[in-house]
Amino acid sequence: MSSTIYDIARQAGVSIATVSRVFNNNPKVSDVTRDKVLAVASSLGYHPRAMAQSLARRKTGLITAIVPIISNYFFMEVLAGMQDQLADSEFYLQISNIKTTGEVRSDSVRKEVETIFNRGMSDGYIIISIHFDDTGWDYFKKFERPIALIDEYYSDYDSVSVNSVEGAYKATKSLITQGYDRIAMVCAMADSKPVIERSTGFRKALDEAGMTFHENLLFYGQDTERDGHTELNGYQAMSAILQSDQNFNAVFCNSDIQALGALKAMQDFNKKLPIVGFDDLSFSEFLGLSSIRQPMYQMGKIAIEKLIRRIHHPEIDVTHTIFSPELIVRSSSFASDGKQMPIEKSA
Amino acid sequence: MSSTIYDIARQAGVSIATVSRVFNNNPKVSDVTRDKVLAVASSLGYHPRAMAQSLARRKTGLITAIVPIISNYFFMEVLAGMQDQLADSEFYLQISNIKTTGEVRSDSVRKEVETIFNRGMSDGYIIISIHFDDTGWDYFKKFERPIALIDEYYSDYDSVSVNSVEGAYKATKSLITQGYDRIAMVCAMADSKPVIERSTGFRKALDEAGMTFHENLLFYGQDTERDGHTELNGYQAMSAILQSDQNFNAVFCNSDIQALGALKAMQDFNKKLPIVGFDDLSFSEFLGLSSIRQPMYQMGKIAIEKLIRRIHHPEIDVTHTIFSPELIVRSSSFASDGKQMPIEKSA
């Protein structure tokens, strides 16, 4: 049905090599030849088949993003950054989804990723919010493919991430500084990486303030969708906090999407506690939700930038971009009684 | 570096045809040969290159989703449905972004889509929330490729969409039934398809109730990001409504994401009007936001299902799935004074 390089060559009275050169903008084709080829190509509606080019060039012009199937708002904003950065490049984006829980050790996750590498369809891979231990990460070296990590750190691959521990620390500390002394945390799946890190930062802030950390300050919702990063999960955890007899007076919340549910719970229980979330999703501003800002859009851009650089220069040194997340203070930081304690405005 | 079918053939003492047969699960390969080939392949870490297979088979195993770069929460939920449906198939998803405004006539948009078709990288294409007139849609027939449409209707391609006019009508009518008689609408970009359709439904409900429609019932925010489908845009439009001297007592809002901004505006102006949104995003439930439900996840699944069916059976009849969207009534339907007018619970 559709024409090939041979059809063009024949009708234009040139060799297929010349047709190929025209479409590759090879400067040493005479103008008259070029025009002739282009005229024939246009009349036949010819365009080079990307598949055939890939095989002959031994590169695909594709970048694959490997993301957990549980992807959420975080991924959406990262994706936007990737797309904008990709727009000016010669690469197209392919997205491959992985069934994964947040666990760091999982053979099935490793195998799914491996299958994607084995297809050999891409010039480079961006792995987002998927966690392995060192052995896991090392395993992928054998494919000898450019890899960049988002929301994860491993010494031997380019990466961009946020210091979650520090973010959680900042959030918790801001509440402590305001004078709150009984602070609970809304968690998601207990053994997921975000929760492990954020609860570490939470604890660090308590420790530093001489406040006793105890497991019973950590609250979990029952909803396990997306490792617990759902509005419902936050609603459940917050309900438990409000019904607890521990008399909490402030809350640090593992993610903004959960905080949305938590806010609803407070409304339903008619009891408002100061709360600080994590992520700073675009809607958080309109909820008056204080949050720890993750520069998701930027992370997407930077990861693509790094990956493309590595595709072109495989030998350059690995780099890691680690953001110190910023605390964005909004009205949710304050108690409903209007008693606004002094706030430490973080940078 | 990595091995090819020739390496395996040589070491296993068979022809490349046999190696190929083994990896294509061709039943007429003897067990002993198969085991030998598999053993060698495994020891060399061999896997067939997808690119080479594509060229030889003349199919790519790829489906391309063409989406506006302004993609949003709507797309995210559609994507989830597509991914789940794809998970059980032999296809991988590629996502290509198009710079587009919501306009129905745009040569630049047509050209961008054309470029994607010209690469010939995919076995089928899903076009999401991109609008053309009939000439525009006809144009793509020349590629002779399976196409499925989401959030759009054209007679000659499989499609899945929602009756927006009806949805807007239902939303508006529910407010009228409650007794509200001065209803404003929060719009997004004026000449975008969603706004055209939803304002039509809005008007239809007013007309039917004998209420006079006038352009000055339509409010627009200044933010033009994502054709105005942003929290900020909704905030701006709602602010204008609240400051208007038209004394509105209820609001229909073009999208939930804008409604989020509109709710914030009401809070800032300390003035609460009943409001009904459109989309029913996952967070809307937790905002108590009444909305018109679009089955986005389902739409994604169905579109993939239709496309795959067409890839395998190009000759079957075109089908269109058009959802009648459902009104979900939540607390935002009611005035702050607690005066709850009788509600017509739609099906």
Add this chain to the structure above:
DNA sequence: CTGAAAGCGCTTACAG
């Protein structure tokens, strides 16, 4: 500036 030829890494009739 242009062409003939080999090669990219597979699949698939065809023949046996």
Add this chain to the structure above:
DNA sequence: CTGAAAGCGCTTACAG
């Protein structure tokens, strides 16, 4: 059950 050979649609030294 297996192999030799042609073909998928390009690119790219090499030679002129």
